[in-house]
Amino acid sequence: MSQDLFPADSAATPPEDGSRRSFIKQAGGILGLALAPPLLSQAERLTAFSKTVEGVTSMTLKVNGTARTLQAEPRVSLLDALRENLDLTGTKKGCDHGQCGACTVLVDGKRINSCLTLAVMNQGKEITTIEGLAKGEELHPMQAAFLKHDGFQCGYCTPGQIMSGVACVQEGHAKTDDQTREWMSGNLCRCGAYPNIVAAVREVAGKA
Amino acid sequence: MNNFSYTPAATAKEAIGIRKDKKDAAYIAGGTTLLDLMKANVEQHPQLVDINMLPFKGIQETTDGLRIGSMERMSDVGENALVVQQYPVISEALLLSASPQLRNMASIGGNLLQRTRCGYFRDPAFPCNKRNPGSGCPAQQGDNRNLAILGTSEACIATNPGDLAVALVALDAVVTLENAKGKQRRVPLLDFHLLPGTTPQRETVIEPDELIVAVTVPAAAHARKSHYVKVRDRASYAFALVSAAVGLDVQGGQIRSARIALGGVGTKPWRAQEAEKLLIGKPATEENFRAAAAAAVRGAQPREHNRFKVEMVQKTVVQALQELMA
Known part of the structure; x- marks a missing residue:
């Protein structure tokens, strides 16, 4: 996902995910790969998730190309899940009410305020945060x-x-x-x- | 924010069924209004029903106009070629709303149901007849700069927020609702929002067992030639102080049909039909525009801090009509 965000003419180095910032990401990635659900169609996702979620449950978010599982209540915002559960603290909490834009991330390629959506609603989607922009040490x-x-x-x-x-x-x-x-x-x-x-x-x- | 259970609904029947049995459950689409209000403790819901997977999609040309599925996002509708070309006032109102991020999230159905920005409503420390019926309305004597001058009552002077509904009400849009039995009914947007009267907590005619399926807009010459002007405290990303949605059909120098609706001044999206009537059969001159604008605010009841809106909204109507004819 991250390499898609580079303009087409930029040097196409493969994403060597070996930067210092990505230790946690890598650790998560190994675990995540094992648990990563296959790409689901909407109908399949419905069958898989069409049940009521209550209290702390396990959910999987695909962040910067890596499936990550976390335990959280349904009321946890995508922003809080990224920061508090996945240690991706690059995304910032400013107003927490959709008025400042500090929490902007891309979901399925579109920019959104991660403070005003629930983590549980964003399973199966491609989430890109500021940590997912650079290719290793090469800045976006x-x-x-x-x-x-x-x-x-x-x-x-x-x-x-x-x-x-x-x-x-x-x-x-x-x-x-x-x-x-x-x-x-x-x-x-x-x-x-x-x-x-x-x-x-x-x-x-x-x-x- | 209170804790809640979360249910992704696979079908409209399932979604409506949950809410029919549990009236304090809420639907969540974009979440931009709902989660904001829940974080502020203005709303509490024990269960959220995710309706994002319901098939209320599509922005289509029908035999008699435009049909927008309620689950379409503001950004997609605002930049849709059909909407831009045939219903510019809708596109303009959408693209002057909120921010690009919020427009990517917010659904059309949710947008029509967004709640007032009245500071007393949004702060549970204050009484508010809309939030807590019978508790009082501090806005009447308090900070009412952003509040309504038309359609107010002793119980509530909260402004209906947003821009889309203003454009849609100008163009005679109709809301399609579906209930638990799968039965649909169509309500003109003009009748969809309610005046506050003595029951400001009831904002629309939608029943607890109903969902918004779509919005339809009749094709018309005054829709093709239409325009939205929004006046804000800052250049972008702010709610309207006042706004005007206008449409004209001018043939042979005479106005054949006119549409005028006002935002930021009414307790509901405010259609100014008396003002429209004044324009019929007349030439599109500034003098006639001014007379229509004056008629649009007849009966306005400004409070201490929002008197400026009476003049500002008239100027905005005139500006919108002039820009339309330019």
Whole structure:
């Protein structure tokens, strides 16, 4: 999944998942592979999951290409599952009410606020977080552009901004600065790094 | 957020059956309103029924108009070519709503049921007749800048939020509901939302055993030539202070049909039919637009902090009609 997010013309190095940040991911991956459900059709998923879930139960999320199982109540948001259960703390909790965009992740390729969806609802879907963007040590072009253009100050909103930026470019909504500002408006930056964020997103859009 | 059980429903019958037996259970589609309100303790539900797998999909041209499945997402409808070309006011209203992330999540059915942004409703520390019937309405004398000036009552002045319903009510949209027996009924969106009166807790005519299946919109010249203008405190990603959905059919210099609906000012999506009537048979001039806009706010009852909306919404109607004719 992560390699699909790179623009088509970027160097196609295979995803060597050997970076320092991925020890946990790897450990999870080995376990996850063993438990990974085969790709299910919607009908199969219905049969598999059409039952009431109550209290702490086991669920499987496919995050950054790896199936991960966790134990959680149905009320646990996707955001909390990523951060608290899977130790993927790159995705940030800002407002927890869908007003700031810090929790933005991609689900089946679309950007969403992970604070306003339940983990249990996202089984069988492809979830991509900020940790899934880089290919090993090679930064995703959007990450590199944020560094180059200084698209942040404190950095708290940055993972959400980058995830939203990746989607914004993929959607074709970053053709002009005005369009970029409008389609990035779901991500707030209290430090006010907006001009540099727009510059970063526009640069990647220009190369895409 | 209270704990709850979770049931993914495979069929509408199953989903409706659960809610019929357990009236305080809730359906979850996008979750963007529901989980927000549950986290704020404004709503508590012992069970959530996931309806995302129900087949209420499709954005289709029918023999007499447009049909949108209730489970379609705001983003998909907003950028649908048929909607963009034949019903621009719907596309514009959707794409000026919320944020790209929320639009990717929120369903059309859920959007029509989204609840007010009144700060007193959203904070359980305060009394609120909508949240806790009979407890009172601090908004009447309190911070009412964002609240309604039309359709208000002594019990509630909460604004119906959102943009889509304003565009849809302008275009005579009809909501299709299905009940536990699989029986469907069609309700004009104009009659779907209720005025608060003495029962602000009841916001729509939908029964506990009903689900929204689809929304249909009749094709019309005033739908093809339609437009949405939204005025906010910031440039994007905010609820409307005021908004206007307008549509015109102008032939030979005369207005043949007109549609005007207002957002941000009513306790329900506000159709201004008296204003529309004033335009029929007249040329599309600024003077006539101003007269119509004045008629649209007749009877408005502003409170201390929202008086500005009376003038602002008139200017927004005029601007929307002028941009439409430009």
